[in-house]
Amino acid sequence: MATALGRPTTAFTTFFTLLSIRHATEGKLQTSAFALAIASYLSLHPTLLLPPIGLLGYDQLCKSRKPVNDTDGPKSPMRYASTQTDRPKVLDFGTRFFGCFLLTAALLLALSRVLLPSFAFLPSVYLTLLRVPDLTPNPGLWWYFFIEMFDPFRSFFLGVFWLHMLSYSVPFCLRMRKQPLAAVVSMLGITAIFQPYANVGEAGAWLSCLTLLSHTFEVSSTHRYTFPAVAVLLYTSLLGPAFHHLWLYAGSGNANFFYATTLVWNLALLIILTDTVYSVLRDEWEAERPEGKGKDVRQI
Amino acid sequence: MHLSTLLSLPASLALLTLATVYASPHSYTEHLHLLPLPQSHLHAHFNFTATTPLSAYESSHFRYFPRSLAQILQHTRTKELHLRFTTGRWDDESWGARPLDGTREGGTGVELWAWVDGGGSKTVPEERWSELVNSLSGLFCASLNFIDSTKTVRPVRLFEPEGDHGSEKGGLQLLHGMLPHEVVCTENLTPFLKLLPCKGKAGISTLLDGHKLFDATWQSMAIDVRPVCGAADGGECVLEIQQSVSMALSIPRSMRDRHDPIPRPAKIEDVQCDESKPWNGHDTCFPNAVTDEPAWTLSKVFGHAAKGACDLERNDQAFDVTLEVPSDRPVNATGASELTFPSTTRRHYRLSASSSFDLSLPACPSPVNPMALFTPPLYATRQIAGHGQERGSMHTTLRNPHAHPLTLVYMESLPWYLRPYMHTLRLSNGKQEKLYYTPALDRERGTHLELVLTIPAQSTTTLTYDFEKAVLRYTEYPPDANRGFDVAPAVVRVLSEHGGFGGSYVRTTSLLLSLPTPDFSMPYNVIILTSTVIALGFGSLFNLLTRSFVLAEEVPPSPLAGIIRRARDAVKGLLGKKTGGDEKESKAADAQAGETAEAPSLAKERTDGKANGIANGHADLRERKARVVT
Numbered sequence: 001m002a003t004a005l006g007r008p009t010t011a012f013t014t015f016f017t018l019l020s021i022r023h024a025t026e027g028k029l030q031t032s033a034f035a036l037a038i039a040s041y042l043s044l045h046p047t048l049l050l051p052p053i054g055l056l057g058y059d060q061l062c063k064s065r066k067p068v069n070d071t072d073g074p075k076s077p078m079r080y081a082s083t084q085t086d087r088p089k090v091l092d093f094g095t096r097f098f099g100c101f102l103l104t105a106a107l108l109l110a111l112s113r114v115l116l117p118s119f120a121f122l123p124s125v126y127l128t129l130l131r132v133p134d135l136t137p138n139p140g141l142w143w144y145f146f147i148e149m150f151d152p153f154r155s156f157f158l159g160v161f162w163l164h165m166l167s168y169s170v171p172f173c174l175r176m177r178k179q180p181l182a183a184v185v186s187m188l189g190i191t192a193i194f195q196p197y198a199n200v201g202e203a204g205a206w207l208s209c210l211t212l213l214s215h216t217f218e219v220s221s222t223h224r225y226t227f228p229a230v231a232v233l234l235y236t237s238l239l240g241p242a243f244h245h246l247w248l249y250a251g252s253g254n255a256n257f258f259y260a261t262t263l264v265w266n267l268a269l270l271i272i273l274t275d276t277v278y279s280v281l282r283d284e285w286e287a288e289r290p291e292g293k294g295k296d297v298r299q300i
Numbered sequence: 301m302h303l304s305t306l307l308s309l310p311a312s313l314a315l316l317t318l319a320t321v322y323a324s325p326h327s328y329t330e331h332l333h334l335l336p337l338p339q340s341h342l343h344a345h346f347n348f349t350a351t352t353p354l355s356a357y358e359s360s361h362f363r364y365f366p367r368s369l370a371q372i373l374q375h376t377r378t379k380e381l382h383l384r385f386t387t388g389r390w391d392d393e394s395w396g397a398r399p400l401d402g403t404r405e406g407g408t409g410v411e412l413w414a415w416v417d418g419g420g421s422k423t424v425p426e427e428r429w430s431e432l433v434n435s436l437s438g439l440f441c442a443s444l445n446f447i448d449s450t451k452t453v454r455p456v457r458l459f460e461p462e463g464d465h466g467s468e469k470g471g472l473q474l475l476h477g478m479l480p481h482e483v484v485c486t487e488n489l490t491p492f493l494k495l496l497p498c499k500g501k502a503g504i505s506t507l508l509d510g511h512k513l514f515d516a517t518w519q520s521m522a523i524d525v526r527p528v529c530g531a532a533d534g535g536e537c538v539l540e541i542q543q544s545v546s547m548a549l550s551i552p553r554s555m556r557d558r559h560d561p562i563p564r565p566a567k568i569e570d571v572q573c574d575e576s577k578p579w580n581g582h583d584t585c586f587p588n589a590v591t592d593e594p595a596w597t598l599s600k601v602f603g604h605a606a607k608g609a610c611d612l613e614r615n616d617q618a619f620d621v622t623l624e625v626p627s628d629r630p631v632n633a634t635g636a637s638e639l640t641f642p643s644t645t646r647r648h649y650r651l652s653a654s655s656s657f658d659l660s661l662p663a664c665p666s667p668v669n670p671m672a673l674f675t676p677p678l679y680a681t682r683q684i685a686g687h688g689q690e691r692g693s694m695h696t697t698l699r700n701p702h703a704h705p706l707t708l709v710y711m712e713s714l715p716w717y718l719r720p721y722m723h724t725l726r727l728s729n730g731k732q733e734k735l736y737y738t739p740a741l742d743r744e745r746g747t748h749l750e751l752v753l754t755i756p757a758q759s760t761t762t763l764t765y766d767f768e769k770a771v772l773r774y775t776e777y778p779p780d781a782n783r784g785f786d787v788a789p790a791v792v793r794v795l796s797e798h799g800g801f802g803g804s805y806v807r808t809t810s811l812l813l814s815l816p817t818p819d820f821s822m823p824y825n826v827i828i829l830t831s832t833v834i835a836l837g838f839g840s841l842f843n844l845l846t847r848s849f850v851l852a853e854e855v856p857p858s859p860l861a862g863i864i865r866r867a868r869d870a871v872k873g874l875l876g877k878k879t880g881g882d883e884k885e886s887k888a889a890d891a892q893a894g895e896t897a898e899a900p901s902l903a904k905e906r907t908d909g910k911a912n913g914i915a916n917g918h919a920d921l922r923e924r925k926a927r928v929v930t
Binding site: 289 | 822848
């Protein structure tokens with residue numbers, strides 16, 4: 001619903017991303033890579049989902065090749081312990097997946113080149129996403145930061161912001177090795193919060209994807225800050241458009257009002273994201289140590 | 301070389317006895333045209349024309365042509381130059397057609413267009429243009445150097461070269477730039493006067509004073525350089541520079557004494573009341589519009605009389621000042637000789653070098669047959685419509701008052717932060733023949749929009765399109781950011797019916813565009829707040845991802861937890877001593893109850909948070925032991 005209200009063109013990107021996730025869960029890696037390539041061609045950031053979705057597809061392939069006497073089935077669908085020797089080779093899988101992705105991307109770019117007079121569309125489309133020249137207000141963190149940034153420091157902070165965003169993809173995969181779907185959903189959350197041209201549609205799509213991890217929410221020990229985060233989200237989603245109107249149309253508000261609302265919105269989304277990651281990891285740990293259910297834990 | 305040129309001059313002059321002025325190789329003329337306008341205004345048009353033969357120009361021998369400008373033109377290979385400094389607004393409705401059909405005026409601020417020798421490449425004319433604007437900026441003390449690629453366009457049909465370029469015409473490229481925000485003032489007038497041979501010290505140029513010129517309702521200073529090849533002088537081309545100052549000043553305002561410029565109301569006896577108004581009475585008066593021609597004197601209007609004359613290379617038929625008034629208006633001229641011509645409305649005067657010239661006209665009731673003013677070819681106005689600082693729309697009204705349809709070229713050069721949506725371009729009641737459109741690139745070039753339109757007779761055409769406003773970076777806002785940004789005026793060229801050369805020009809006013817502004821006091825705050833949010837997220841996720849879970853009782857207690865527990869116990873002990881007996885009883889009860897009594901208090905501590913994890917752990921351990929034992 002948030003996507004419909006926001007009316008961003010990322011609806012197409014989200015569609016292809018979800019298609020890719022779905023095909024990965026079914027083990028169809030070619031179609032998954034194809035859909036992900038289309039999503040990346042439209043907006044650049046689904047490229048970050050390449051490791052998690054690849055992991056997800058690999059795991060599903062492993063599962064699908066397990067013998068029938070595996071009884072772990074419905075209770076913990078994400079868990080498996082595959083020690084079979086007929087596990088598909090990682091390198092083989094990797095090359096096929098990445099190769100399919102690159103091939104599709106190259107095909108789409110070549111198609112664009114055929115329709116357009118030159119390769120000048122590449123900097124126009126992709127470099128604008130990377131260098132953020134247009135600073136229209138949006139519910140993200142980047143626009144006001146780069147409005148108020150002085151020119152000599154602009155490239156440095158652009159690099160820092162992009163490095164920060166890129167640095168989440170592989171660690172999520174490594175940590176949530178046993179639950180790649182959680183890695184995918186967390187990565188969706190990271191891009192929804194930290195991408196330069198954030199919009200309500202992507203955040204809405206991610207929040208609805210949280211239902212994929214609903215199994216972790218059943219245990220009451222896993223989520224800690226649900227009520228405050230959801231309340232803040234509701235509060236900012238009502239105030240955000242009001243302050244935007246007040247700044248640009250009524251002329252009685254300041255840019256700071258709207259900026260503060262975007263800060264709080266992103267903070268709420270971050271709390272939900274960290275809560276989700278905590279619940280996923282806690283659930284994983286509790287599955288290994290059933291006596292720890294409901295107990296207080298510490299992290300070292 | 302020079303001697304031969306000097307000797308050749310009188311020889312050529314002897315040959316051309318009755319030649320018209322512009323074909324003479326080295327020549328200089330100046331002329332002032334005065335025309336009273338309705339509503340107590342006066343239009344004064346100063347024209348200073350100097351020529352130099354192209355051969356002398358190329359060999360750097362200058363006589364009346366200003367050397368400083370010539371060197372700039374030679375260095376940048378500019379073949380034709382038109383530079384305008386304009387302030388104010390010409391009132392079409394009251395004053396009729398613009399002087400010289402709008403060919404010697406520009407849009408508000410500074411307007412510059414030039415034909416530059418392209419050398420066949422795309423980048424060379426832009427480099428030469430950049431050198432040209434920077435050099436002119438230094439010469440005229442105007443910030444012309446701000447005309448960079450974001451403000452330069454290449455019009456297609458709007459301008460035609462006025463000079464005779466011959467075979468070079470194909471290699472020339474036209475570049476046009478406008479600065480609507482430029483404030484034109486005395487520091488632009490002084491270099492303008494310095495380009496004249498007499499340097500503003502003799503002749504009609506003495507009348508040009510910054511105080512009066514920039515106080516006018518409308519003024520335009522123009523410099524036009526073009527090559528002219530007349531057929532009469534045997535193929536010798538000359539380079540002509542025309543400097544003109546055109547002004548429409550309000551006579552009562554200009555006649556105010558400079559040392560006492562405060563406007564004071566007229567005495568009530570001198571004011572004529574409109575008797576037809578219902579509230580007219582002895583103490584309420586609605587003044588009648590003044591239709592009488594006011595009395596004015598040239599020295600009062602311009603501040604001082606015209607001193608001397610700048611007569612170089614003139615023939616006896618030349619005249620310096622023309623006054624265009626009805627023949628029955630009495631005029632008193634001193635210090636000049638009047639030349640009689642058959643025309644009844646024009647009076648011509650020739651200044652003499654030894655005396656100062658003054659004109660005085662007494663007041664006169666509104667004339668029976670007033671001077672016919674020419675109807676302008678087109679009335680053009682333009683506004684920004686819409687509300688809010690996110691989007692808006694441009695609205696242009698073009699009115700054709702004549703009985704025949706008009707073909708016109710309408711050109712707009714928009715800044716890049718005004719993003720028009722071309723699919724919303726609508727033209728009502730007119731026909732669009734052609735559209736030339738160059739889209740904008742952020743921070744590189746602006747939008748160039750040129751339309752060829754046909755407007756039917758005696759009708760009004762409306763041109764509208766929507767646009768979106770961009771948010772700029774902190775350093776791109778001017779110091780007075782909330783004033784807004786100026787959008788350059790639209791230039792309209794009314795094509796003459798026979799097609800081809802010429803045409804009259806009408807310009808709209810410039811517009812003020814208000815863009816959304818950030819809070820300029822907050823760069824540091826924004827950086828730290830955003831960084832805080834990002835760091836919170838990164839820190840939490842990093843902790844979650846890199847740390848593993850353990851049960852609270854499996855780890856040794858952290859020293860911090862022990863310190864906090866001891867501090868809490870000490871505080872509780874202090875509070876217990878104050879209460880006295882209660883504490884002893886509770887202690888006894890505790891000792892009796894043993895483990896089960898400890899549990900509630902420990903359970904209370906458990907709710908204090910993780911720091912007491914060890915207490916919780918101990919309680920759990922004891923519970924478990926109890927269960928195991930039982």
